[in-house]
Each structure stands twice: as C-alpha cells, then as structure tokens.
Amino acid sequence: MSVSEPVSAPGAADLRPTRHESFLAFDRFRFLKWAVILVALAIVMYLLVRPYGRPYGGGWTGYTLGTVGALLILWLTWFGYRKRSYTENAGRLAARLSAHVYLGIALFFVATLHTGFHFGWNVHTLAYALMCIVIASGIYGVYAYVRYPRQMTENRESMTTVQMLGRIAGIDDELRGVAMPLDDATVAVVERAITDTAVGGSAWRQLSGRYPGCTTAMAIAHMEAHAREVAPANADAWRQTRLKLEEKGAVLQRIRADIRYKALMEVWLYLHVPLTFALLAALTAHIISVFFL
Amino acid sequence: MRRSQHASGPRIGLGRGTDNAVPLADIRVGLHIAALVPREGGIAIEKLGSSPLIINGDSVDYARLNPGDEILLGPYRIEILPPPEGCDGAIQIELVQPMGAALERLSAGARIGLERTGASKRIYAWTGFVVIAVICLAVPIIFYSGGYMQPWSKQATNPKFPQLVGLSWNAGTFSNAHRFFAADCKTCHQGAFAAIPDNACLSCHAKVGNHVMHHVKLGAVGEELASLRCVDCHSEHRGIEGSVIREAHLCLGCHRNLADRAPAAEVRDIGGWPQGHPQFRATLVADAAKGATMRAELGTSPPPMDHPGIKFSHAAHLVKGGFPALGYKEMACADCHVAEPSGQSYLPITYKKQCESCHELSFDKVALPWPDAKVPHGDDVGVIAAVWNYYAGLALRGGAAAAPIPAAAPADRRGAGMPAPPAAAPPPGDTQGWVTAKSLEALRIVFDERRGCAYCHNSTAADGAWNTDKILAGALPPKADPPHVVAPVMLRTRFLPNARFDHASHRGMDCEDCHASRTAQTSGEVLIPGVDNCVKCHGGEKASLQAQSTCITCHIFHRSEFGAMRMTAGATP
Numbered sequence: 001m002s003v004s005e006p007v008s009a010p011g012a013a014d015l016r017p018t019r020h021e022s023f024l025a026f027d028r029f030r031f032l033k034w035a036v037i038l039v040a041l042a043i044v045m046y047l048l049v050r051p052y053g054r055p056y057g058g059g060w061t062g063y064t065l066g067t068v069g070a071l072l073i074l075w076l077t078w079f080g081y082r083k084r085s086y087t088e089n090a091g092r093l094a095a096r097l098s099a100h101v102y103l104g105i106a107l108f109f110v111a112t113l114h115t116g117f118h119f120g121w122n123v124h125t126l127a128y129a130l131m132c133i134v135i136a137s138g139i140y141g142v143y144a145y146v147r148y149p150r151q152m153t154e155n156r157e158s159m160t161t162v163q164m165l166g167r168i169a170g171i172d173d174e175l176r177g178v179a180m181p182l183d184d185a186t187v188a189v190v191e192r193a194i195t196d197t198a199v200g201g202s203a204w205r206q207l208s209g210r211y212p213g214c215t216t217a218m219a220i221a222h223m224e225a226h227a228r229e230v231a232p233a234n235a236d237a238w239r240q241t242r243l244k245l246e247e248k249g250a251v252l253q254r255i256r257a258d259i260r261y262k263a264l265m266e267v268w269l270y271l272h273v274p275l276t277f278a279l280l281a282a283l284t285a286h287i288i289s290v291f292f293l
Numbered sequence: 294m295r296r297s298q299h300a301s302g303p304r305i306g307l308g309r310g311t312d313n314a315v316p317l318a319d320i321r322v323g324l325h326i327a328a329l330v331p332r333e334g335g336i337a338i339e340k341l342g343s344s345p346l347i348i349n350g351d352s353v354d355y356a357r358l359n360p361g362d363e364i365l366l367g368p369y370r371i372e373i374l375p376p377p378e379g380c381d382g383a384i385q386i387e388l389v390q391p392m393g394a395a396l397e398r399l400s401a402g403a404r405i406g407l408e409r410t411g412a413s414k415r416i417y418a419w420t421g422f423v424v425i426a427v428i429c430l431a432v433p434i435i436f437y438s439g440g441y442m443q444p445w446s447k448q449a450t451n452p453k454f455p456q457l458v459g460l461s462w463n464a465g466t467f468s469n470a471h472r473f474f475a476a477d478c479k480t481c482h483q484g485a486f487a488a489i490p491d492n493a494c495l496s497c498h499a500k501v502g503n504h505v506m507h508h509v510k511l512g513a514v515g516e517e518l519a520s521l522r523c524v525d526c527h528s529e530h531r532g533i534e535g536s537v538i539r540e541a542h543l544c545l546g547c548h549r550n551l552a553d554r555a556p557a558a559e560v561r562d563i564g565g566w567p568q569g570h571p572q573f574r575a576t577l578v579a580d581a582a583k584g585a586t587m588r589a590e591l592g593t594s595p596p597p598m599d600h601p602g603i604k605f606s607h608a609a610h611l612v613k614g615g616f617p618a619l620g621y622k623e624m625a626c627a628d629c630h631v632a633e634p635s636g637q638s639y640l641p642i643t644y645k646k647q648c649e650s651c652h653e654l655s656f657d658k659v660a661l662p663w664p665d666a667k668v669p670h671g672d673d674v675g676v677i678a679a680v681w682n683y684y685a686g687l688a689l690r691g692g693a694a695a696a697p698i699p700a701a702a703p704a705d706r707r708g709a710g711m712p713a714p715p716a717a718a719p720p721p722g723d724t725q726g727w728v729t730a731k732s733l734e735a736l737r738i739v740f741d742e743r744r745g746c747a748y749c750h751n752s753t754a755a756d757g758a759w760n761t762d763k764i765l766a767g768a769l770p771p772k773a774d775p776p777h778v779v780a781p782v783m784l785r786t787r788f789l790p791n792a793r794f795d796h797a798s799h800r801g802m803d804c805e806d807c808h809a810s811r812t813a814q815t816s817g818e819v820l821i822p823g824v825d826n827c828v829k830c831h832g833g834e835k836a837s838l839q840a841q842s843t844c845i846t847c848h849i850f851h852r853s854e855f856g857a858m859r860m861t862a863g864a865t866p
Contacts, residue, residue, distance in 0.1 A: 052528070053532070056465060056531060058528075120465065120466065121461075123429040126429065163309075168399055169395035173395050195398075200405040200406070200409070262406065273417075275421065282425050282429060292437075292462075293462060
C-alpha cells in the first residue's frame, strides 16, 4: 500500500481495485482530482465573490463555502459509519476510503476559506479547531496505513500474533525443562520470566513498545551478571537457558513491535472518532448560533 | 495416534500450511518452516522462514540428513529413519511439546490492542458530543431565552458570567465603538432567529443624518433608499475598524446611473474613483448682492469665476519680499487663513482679523483722547455720520479755530481725475461750515473711486464704480436713513459642500501644492483644485502605490444637514 507503487488501470465499471493498488491511487486518483477541483473552485470563489468589508463566514461566498463544508463533514462522518459495515464489497470500500481521504483534506481548505481567516475564542473557532484536529489525525491515519503494514509484515515474517504467543509459550515450557538444574536464584528469575511475561498492556506500553520491567530482560541481565558463578556441571543447562531466554526476548521484541504497529495504526482513531462527534456538536452550535442571533 | 504417509516431489514442505506435503498442525509452527530436498541419494533439510531449525542440538539453515538425526522444529521432534525401499528418506514426526497451559496463561495475560486498555472511542465520542452540545449550545440558549442576558443600559450592570456565555457565540471581532455593550447580545439581537431591527441601532443613533433632502422626490430610487435597513450597509462582528462598509460599489450600485433614474437628485453619474469620477463642481457666488450661488465645474476653459464682491489679489499680497516701504514683511498664507480648532477647514475671513492690521480706515491723524479717527468697517450707512460726528466733536474742542480750512486742498492729496475739493473755505466762526468742509474733505478720500472703500469694495451702483460726487451730493449734514454705498460681500468658506476635505490630514503639504494662489490676480479666480489634483495622490480603493481612497473618503452618506434618517428609512422610534 503505497502511492509509489505502480497503478494498474481498472475499467471504469470495475470498482474493484487491483491487488496492489492503493486506495490513495484509486481509479487513477479520481478523488484527488475531485478534491483539487473543489479546492480550486473554493479559492476562485473566495477571490472573486467578495462581500463588503473583509471576507467572513457570511455573504454569498461565506454561506456557500460553509454549506459545502458542513455537507462534507456530514458525508465524511457517514462514511465512517458505513465503513464499519462488512456488507460493502471491497471495491466500494476502496472508493469510499479514497474519497474520504481526499475530500477530507479538501474540507480543510474549504472550511479555512469559510472562516475568512477570522479566529477567536468562540464556538465557531472551536468547531474549526476540532475539524482541523480530526483532519490532521486522519492524515496521520493515512500515513500509518501506508507506512506500518509493510513494517508490520516485515516484523512478523508471516507469523500471526497467536503463533508468536505460542512460540513464547513453547519457549516457556522448554525453559522449565532446561533451567531445572540451575541454582535457586536463577530458577527464580527464570520462573518469573515465564509466569510474568508482559505482552501489551497500557496504551503507553503498546504505543511505545517499551517495557521497562520486562522479566525476560531482567532474567537475561541476572544470568549475565552471574555467568562466572556457574558450576561446570551446569554449564550446558546454563547456556541452554540463556539461549532460550534470548530466543524468548527476540520473540517478545517481535510481538511487542507488532503490538506497537497495531497501536500506532489505531491510536489516531481515538482522536479521529470522538473529536468527529465533538465536531458535530460544535458544528451544530456554530450553525444555530449564527442564525439564532 | 500414529499414522504414516507417503510423499513425493522435488521438495517436501514442512509447516503449518495445508499446502505442505507434510503439514504440521500446530500454531507455533510457521506456515512454511522447512523443506526436505533429495540430495545424493539421500535427503537434506532446508530452513524456511525464521523459526530456528535445530539438528542434533545445533541451529542450522541447511543440513544433510542421516538416519538417526534428530531435528527440533518448534514443538516437534523429527527423527530420521533409514529409508525404505524406493524412497530417498523417511522421517518420524512427534509432537513433543503439546501446547499446554503456557499459551492459555500467556494469552490471558496479554493485553493487545488499545481497546483493551479501557479506552473507548464510543464513550469518548458521546462524552465529547454531549459536553460541547451542553456548553456551547444549550447553555447559551438557556441564558439568552431565560433572561439572564440583559440589554445594555446606562444604569444596569450585567453580571459577568452571562456576558462570557454570550461571547462564546461571538461571530467575529467587534467594532471598537460597540465594544462597551457588545457582551450583551440582546442589546442588538432582540429576538431569536430575527434580523437586527433598525430600532436597535436608532436607540443610540437617532440623529443619524439622511442621505437625501426629504423633499426631493426620487421615485423608485427613493423607495429603494427608504427600504434599506441599517444592517444592509453596517455589519458588526467584522473587525475593530468598524462596521462602516467602505467599498465603492455599495455607493455605485445607485450612483452609477442616477442621472437617468432620479433626475431630481441633480447628481451626475459616477463610475468609480479615480476613473469614472466627474470633475468637481464648486459652489461659487453668482451674485453677492442677492446672496445667489451657482454650481460651476472646475477646470473648464475659460475657468469658472467666483463673484464674492470684493477686490482682492492673492498674487499682490504674496509678492516676494513683502512691502518694505510700508514696513510689512513678506506674507504667508497662514497670516490670513487661520485654521479652525479641528484643523479641518479655515475660519471665515473678516476685515477685523485679516485686513485691518495693514488696511486701516483712519481718515485723520489728529491726536485725540479717544481712539483714532476711523471709518467704521462693515457699516457703510454709518460712515458719513461717523466722519461728521468726529469733526463735530473736534469742533466742540475748539478744533475749528485751531485748524482753519486752507484755501486749497494740498495738491499731493489729489489724484488724477479726482473731483476738486470745495473751492471756498467757510468763513471763520462758521463751525458747522467747518465741520461740513472737513467731513467732505475726508469723505472724498473715503469714497474716492480708487482709495478708501473702493480699494477693496464695489459700490452699490450697477457697475460697482464709485461716483464720489453722487455719493456726497446732499449727504451732509448726515441724514437719518442714508442709502447703502458699499456692495455686499459674500465669501464662501466651503466650495465643495458635497465633499469633506480635511486640511488637517493634509497638513504635511504646502498650501501651494494645491492652491495656485501666487498667480491669482483677482478675487474671481477659483483656487479650489480640480479632481486632477486629487488623483495625483489618491488612487482607487485597492491602490497599492497611492492612498487607497473610496467614496466615503471624501463623501458622507448620512448628511445631518438633510435631517434625520429615520424619517425616511421607514423606522419608527
């Protein structure tokens, strides 16, 4: 999924994107063209049809841009609702997503022109600011969808999350076997690494991929520190345990990176969706307040 | 459970995938984890993917396999058996690490996905929606409708919180003039979903001037004008500069073709500024005696002439070097033209303030205990009596005996063409005769056709010429109701009454940059510059290298001299 990938040319009637076509490039950037035309029209109108005084949200230009902007917000929100429905076929979904992205970006320009570049501490600018955050988070979402799936695939090497967990579980079982002859202290840290394995967790852990109290890392550090105290008879078990712990560490790193990519790919939705609802409220207040008074 | 299976092909795949020749049904195993390939009559194993491949305890990527070798592939142990007849190799696969409690425990402890951190998009969304709907929509409506927001008044002080609530709906920057009451929406917004009524504006701006004189009938244009509401031209919340619309096309909408649509308005069509603006028309004096004015276009050839009824030469007064013989320095404009306090225009020119210091009206130099013998300026009918009274007074003090009338008037007091003084002197002791003779002597100078009044003024004669004999015939002794001798003077202070020129905002310039006063020889020459002078500095409303100028830079819409706007605007108090 990348804009740099070659775009095949689907027939006009066939809405199904080809396997490697990005939603961004859907139907030869059809919606990008629409968005550019919309923004160009908005700019032309802004420049040519001026109200008395400085441009503002009213007047012919202001009301037109405002109406277009409000309808875009409603339509884009409706898309978000429909997108969750799996009854849509994939082509339709790609078309909608492509339109959502490009028209969402176009909305920023339309709404900015609608403001006439007047801002203040009021409900009108609140609506605009919420809209900007929603659009910015959406742009991040596009970035995340373009960037992270590839990294995720590279990181996973065709394993699923359950497989990785299974691998860890397997290593845990093996660890229980190989660590058996080791001294009590080492067995204790190994056992803790087995029973107390942090996978995922708080939002910050998931997003940062940092697990400061990782028991496996602590067990490895313990073995590192006590490497010289190993009885010769236990050298092989020590080495095997150490290897298993490192293998577990590698798998943990992999699954934690996977969780991080997943989190990065969905975290923006926690701004995008709630702020869209806040925006709908602010937009309603904006429209009513303008005509109420 | 044990079962055996025969597989053939160039590569025998091992892995979770069902497309493998030897599927390994365990989720801990990769889709394609390894492959068996024939090699030199036996078999070898090749690692695929990332899962470690451990043969006899060593992690390898590729290895030749011999019977008895043991391979650890994830949870499976693979033992190499001696190949049966017709086969390259045989293996035995055993699941040695069944997935047990470890995976369940791990899966239970893992919290993968942000939705498992307690974050809920749905809760956040509805919370945000409700919070904003309440604070930004419900509360302002409740405050407005519930009467918490009071219209601004001089007496009442509104509580701060409702004002703050009102400000949350503020649609834009308030004009500076309206800020002191702007937080109270109801001052202007008197009803929900209703436009601002004119009365809201007129409650403060009741005296705002009309645009046209009430009696002028403008037909459809007048109705159009009367139907205008304040907010059609004035919008608030549009910036601190104010709510006055400055764009020319608001005016031009009507004024582009008013000559046809409303001839009664007597205004010419305006296409814009600087292009499309007609030459200025100055209001000049047509006949000072009748007080009649006229409108005359500037810049015509011959130029329009003013008729203020006074003889005056700017050029003569502004002569270089001044008047050394008389002891007067060179004059400057400001010696006579005194700005009014606002600096916008100039105070009227009066004899007392501007002329007298050089042009005294004394007619005798006899030292007296009372003020000098001066003709009263501005009182032409009193001049003869004043002179007579002066000499009568002088005679009472014995002046008649002290200064007998000489036989003949001094030659140097007579100009060419002047009438001769009385030939015979009155006999000594005839005091009235002396007074008459002295008065006549003085009045001949006062009413001389070149000196005295005539120096600056026209006479009341039809041609304005001074006929001294005619004026003085039978004038003495003074009569109760003598005729006027000096023609009225009418000096305008504003020549372009439909425009507003602010001298104060042009104070950096020299007077002569606009007024060609040094060459004006007569009072009839109009020194008001034409439109061509203004356009040197004043460009259109979007000019970048000239002063941006629009209609209201010079013209006022609300003309207070036309009465109040509300009388025609359809607004009732």
